Structure formats: structure tokens, C-alpha cells
Amino acid sequence: MKRLYFVEPIVGVYAFASFMLYPLVQQYVYRRLWLEITNSSYPASDDITSPCAANSSNNTGQQEKVQKAASLFSTYSELFSLIPSLVVTLLLVAYSDQRGRKITIIMPLIGSLIYSVSFLTVSFFELNVYLLIAANFASSLFGGIGTMLGGCFSYVADLCDNSKQKTLRMAVIDMVIGIMAGIAAISTGYFLIAAGFNWPFFTSAMLQLLNLLYAIFFLEETKVVDRSETVACCQALQKLASGIVNLFAGGNRKTSWMLVLMMIMFFSFSFSNTGGLSVITLYELNKPLCWSEILIGYGSAASTAVFITSFVGVYMFSRCLSNITIIYIGILSVVIGLVMTAFAKTTLMMFLVRIPSMFAIMPFPVLRSMMSKVVSKSEQGALFACVAFIENLTSTVASASFSSIYAATVMWYPGFVFLLGAGLCIIPISLLCILKRFYPANYNDPEELLSENGTETSDDAPVA
Template identity: 65%
Template sequence: MKKLYFVEPIVAIYAFASFLIFPLVQQYVYRRLWRDLTNSSYPVSDNSSRCAPTNGSNHSSQHEEVQRAASLFSLYSELFSMIPSLIVTLILVSYSDQRGRKVTIILPMVGSLVYVLSFLAVSFFELNLYLLVVASFVSSLFGGIGTLLGGCFSYIADRCEDGKEKTLRMAGVDMVIGLLSGVASISTGYFLRATGFNWPFLTSALAQLVNLLYAVFFLAESRVIENQGEVSCGMAVRRLVKGVQQIFSGGSRNRNYLLGLLITIFSLYTFADFGGLSMITLYELNEPLCWSEILIGYGSAISTTVFLTSFVGVAVLSHCLPDVAVVFIGMLSLCGGLIFVAFAKTTLLMFLVRIPMMFAVMPFPVMRSMMSKVVSKADQGALFACVAFLESLSSNIGLAVFSSIYAITVAWHPGFTFLLAASLCIIPMMMLSLVNLFRAEESEEETEPLLSDDRAPTPDEAPVA
């Protein structure tokens, strides 16, 4: 059987299956907690809003109690899944250099399938809600979405010899994620209203299963390893650690300061971005918005257009502005959008917040490119493994921290978490001025060797025969 060399179908199906249930997860938890805590059925209406002006203060207190419990549930899920996912990501990324990329693609899909099937079982059999926390932990043992995307990007890098082809295919992956997640998000609300939770969970599980079968039986390995000798995971991790050390030991002091500064800015922005935006669904379910599943689906779909507008922004602005300016515009876009969310009290305003946030994704690809430019090509793999680890760490900590803060502040100001995230964005925005300072201090003699391929690889970096 002739195998294929395309990972784009995997990303497309994974994005559709994940975003089909992503808006449903918090809604399902919210409805179950509502029933358990209030001893009443969840208020479902055919109108766009479930809030009734005559419900009274008791109804408002019920909303606050359920909101607090739902955000704490998200916190527990993140805490139990964060550390295993980070460790597995590091091991799989380093191990794939010696044993091929498919392992970084297949295992996260197994974890996602376990996660979705767990939701289906809890929903169908009305099992204890906190079994989902256990499911999050078990699925994290197989890696996460960062592991899968890292494997797919590495797979594309292995297959593409031409730089333009590589850039085009990687940009295509981002576009696929944005488009398919938008289609899935629009479908979610109607699917939920027509069939309930079980059918969307089952559909997502079947899609994940088809995706897994394609990866196992039809996807060819991008790295043909002729040497069948055993390479332990411990050895792979040691090589990764040595590669990270080499990144900083092989450059000048100013270059190291610059790289460390860029990594810090990237991590802080990831923390504010993922942490702040993680509470939007709960905010939309709360008073005074009280969005229905239909509106939540439309809101999630519109949010995914940020991937498209940010891609266009990078393509256009990078031709006329320096990288630092493009990153600053993207951070300012997120900051403005978060402030807008904090004070959005109507459906129209909540939809309009996506306009100031339209360039919020721009800093991620531009900063990856900036970090790549100050590191030699022989150290690119170690760099991006380190960046992937810090990105997962920052996003998971952000989700946990903002979930707990939202639980504390929802009673007196539900929008406080968004204001806090916007305030945190100011820190990396201010630090960007130091990037130009370190760049100005670097001489041409220091920067030119860093961008060349002349450095001889160390024995640990030598390719496996």
C-alpha cells in the first residue's frame, strides 16, 4: 500500500473534531453544576438570551455560585493535566529526532480520543462529573495539541527542501486550523439544540478515530531511520538539554540577553492571551449576556477569524514595518480587545470585541521568526522544542490562574480577569523597547556567525545513520 506524505488532513480533522466540542465542554459542566447546586433544571429558551428581568436576586446568586464552581472545575482540570502534558511533550519532541515524527502525531490523537470518549460516557450514563478531571489527566499522558502541532510542523520541515514551500505549507496549516475550527464552532450550537450533548461528543469521537486510522495506516514516516539500534527516551532528553545549553553557550552576551528577552516576552504574552481568553465562554453564559448555545457557537466561530486576519496582517505589515512594530500592534490589539470584553454587556458589543482583537495572533509567528534569526540553523530544533515547552507551560498556568481569579471575582466584577489580562499585556509591550536596545548594541561581527551554518555539529547533534 502506497502511503501519503500529507499531514494537512490530520490537522483539518483534528481542528474540526476539537472545536466541535470545545464550546460544549464548559457548557456541559455549567449545566451539570447548575442542576447539582440549584436542584433545578437548567433554563433553556428559544430566545437569544436566557436572562429574564423578573428572575430576581436569588437567580443572580445562583448564577454566581455556578460560575464560581465551573471556573474552579476548569482550574482542577488544568492542574491535573498540565505537568504530565509538558513532560510528555518534551520527551516526544526530543525522541522524534531519533525515531521519526509519527509518534508525536499519533499519541496525542490517542489522548484526544480518550478525552472525548470520557465526556461521552459521563454525558450518556450521567456519571460523576469529576471523572472528567481524571480523564484530563489520563489524556495528558499522551501529550496534547502542542505535541501534535509540533510533530506536524516538524514533519513538514522534514519533507520540504525549499524555504518558500516550507513557509507556504506551514502557513496553510494555520489557515486550515482557523477555517475548520470556525465551521465546527458554527455547527456546535445548532447540533446541541437539535440533539443534546451525546451526539456531538460521538461525532467528535468518530472523527478522531478516522484521523487516528489515517495517521497509523496511510501516513508515511517523514524520517527514514536506517539504524535500528535502541534510543532510549532518557538519551533523547539528554540530547535535548545539551542542545538548549548549546543555544546560549554558542553566542555573545548581548545575543544571549536578546534571546532570553524574546523568550520572556513570548511567555508573558502567551500567559496573558490564553489565560484571559479562556474565561470568555463562562462570561458569555453569565448575566447580563446569558448567551444561548447558538450565540456561543457564533461567537466561537467569529473568534477563529482572528487566525485569518492575523495571517493577513503579518503578510502585509511585515513588508513595511520592522518585526518589533508588528509584534507591538498585535499585543495592542489583544489589550484593546480584552478591555472591550470587560465592559461588554450586550450581545452586539460582545460580537464587536472581535474587531479590535483581529491582530491578536500576530505576535506568535513573528516572535518565533525573531528568535529563529538569532540562533544558528544547527540549533533550530532545540530552540523550538524549548519554545514549545514554554508555550505549553505559560498557557496551562494562565488557564489555571485565571480560572481561580475568575472564581474569586465573578460576584463583584465578572470582567476583572479580562482587565487583569490586558494589564499584563503592557509588560511585554514595554519590554519590546529593550529588544531594539540589544539589537543596536550588537555588532555585525557578533551577529553574522549566528546566522550561518558554519558551526560544526557536536557528536550529540550528528544525525542518526
């Protein structure tokens, strides 16, 4: 059977199944906690009317209690999955340099399947909602979205020699995520109203299963692996550690500092962006917005549309602007969007927030490509292991931190977390200024750094 070199279908199906699940998770937990705290059923609403209309004024205090409990639930769920997900991500993606990229894709798909089936089980049998925290922990033992994307980006880096092609294909992966997530977000609200929670959970589980079968039986491996080689466990771990250390200690001083600064920039920007997005659904469920399932679906779709506009931005801006400028535009887009969200009190304003945020994803593929271009092909797995580790750490810490802050501030000003996220963007902007000031030439021809390091420029070196 002829196999394929396309990870985009895996990313697309994974994004559709996951983004069908994510809004449902918060809404399901929110409704279960509403039932437990208020001893009343969740207010019913029409397709697009606000459920707040069904709330009496004396329920305001109970609604705030539910908001706080739901945000704390998200915090506990993220924290319980933090350590195993980080460890598995770092080991698997770095290990892919020795044993192939497919393992970094297959393992997270198994975890996602476990996660979906767990939600279906809890929903169908109406089990204790806090069992979902245990399900999140179990799925994290197989890695997470950071693990899979780290494997996919390493896979793409193996296939692409041209640096511009590498940037665009990485941006394509982000765009595929946006398109499929947007379709899932729009359909989720209607699916929920028509069939309840069980059928969407079941659909997500089936899609994850099909994705897993494609990855196992149809996806071709990019790394040629000698299966006759046997490496002891301690030796394998030693190789993993040395590969990661060589990223920062093996090159010249300029390359190492560039890599460190770019990773810190990646972490700080992702923390602000991910943290702000993590409480959007709760913010939309709260007064004065009080969005219904349909509006939440349209809002999620509008948010994921930034993946498409960001891809277009990367494609167009890369023809006439430097990488530094593209990243500046992306960070500024996030800042304006978060500030507008903090003051959005109407449905129209909440949708208009998505307009200035249209380039919010651009810094991610550009930074990944910039980091990939300053290391050799034999170090791509170790690099993206570190990047995936940072993504997993950032996603978990940001979600837990912003959920906790939202729980503490929802009583007096729900929009505070978005202003905080916008303010934290000063960190990546400052780091970007440092990189531009001290290493302006290296961004135009990063391959020169590899030759300065003594890195081979034949088969293992990236080709401009």
C-alpha cells in the first residue's frame, strides 16, 4: 500500500474534533455546576436569544458562583494534566529524531480518543462531573496538542529544504486548524440544540478514531530508522538530553542567544494570547452578554477565522516585510483585540473584536520557521520538542492562571484578565526590540550562522 506524506489531513480532522469538543466541555461543565449550585435546571433559550432573559434578578449571585466554580474547575483540570503532558511532549518529540516522527502524532491521537470517550461516558451515564479531571490527566499521559503539533512541524521540516517553503507550509498547518475549527465551532451550537451533548461527544470520538487509523496505516514516515539498532533506556535518555543541550550549547554564542530569546518571546506571547482566549466562553456566558449556544458557536468560528487571515497575512507580508515587522503586526493585533474585549458589553462589539485580531496567529509560524532555520535538520526534533514543551507549558499555565484570576475578579470586573493579557504583551515586544537591535543581519540570512558554527551545509543543513 502506497503511503502519503501529508499531515494536513490529520491536523484538520484533529482540529475539527477538538474544537467541536472544547466549547462543549465548558458549556457541559457550566450546566452541571449550575444544576448542583442552584438546584434548578439551566435556563432554556431560543436559537439566538439570550438565556439571561430567563434569569430573575435574584439569581445574579448564584450565576456569579457558577462562573467562579466553572473557572476553578478549568484551573484544576489544567494543573492535573500539566506535568505528565510536559514530560511526554519533551521525550516524544525529541525521541523522534532517533525513531521517527509518527510516534509523536499517534500517541496524542490515542490520548484525544480517551478524552472524547471519557466525556461521552460521563455525559451518557450522568457520572460525577469531577471525573473529567481524571480523564484529562489520563489523556495527558499520551501527550497533547503541543506534542502532536511538535511532531507535525518536525515532519514538515524534514520535507522542506527551502526556508520560505517551510514558513508557508507551517502557516498552512495553522490555517488548516483555523478553517476546521471554525466549521466545528459553527456546527457545535446547532448540534447541541438538536441532539444534546451525547451525540457531539460521540462524533468527536469517532473522528479521533478515524484520524488514528490514518496516522497508523496511511501516513509515511519521514525519518529512515534502522530497526536493528537497540539502545538501552538510559542511553536513549542520555541521547535525548544531549540533543536538547546541543541546541543551546553546540552552536556559537550568537545563535544560542537568538534561540533563547526567540523561545522566551514565543512563551511570553503565547502566554498572553492563550490566557486571554481561555476564558472567552465563560465571559460570553456571563452578563451582560449571556450568549446562547448558537452565538457561542458563531463567536468561536469568528475567532478561529484569524488562522486564515493570519496565513494570508504571512503569505502577503513575507513578500515585502521582514520577519520582525510581521511579528510586530501580530502582537499589536493581539493587544488591540484583548483591550477591545475587556470593554465589549454588546454582541455587536464582541464580534467586532475579531477584526483587529485578524493577524494574531502570524507570530507563531514565523517564529517557528526562524528557530528552525538556525539549527540543522538532525536537530529539528530536539528543537520542536522544546517548542512543543513551551506550548504545552504555556497553554496549561496560562489557562490555569487566567482562570484563577477570572474567578477572583469576575465579581467586580470580568474584563480585567483581557487587560492583563494585553499588558503582558510588552514582554515579547521588548525582546523583539533586543533581537532587532543586536542581530539585524542574521534574520536576513540565518544560514550564515550555521556555517559560522561549523555545521555541515550539505545534506543536514537547511537550504535557503
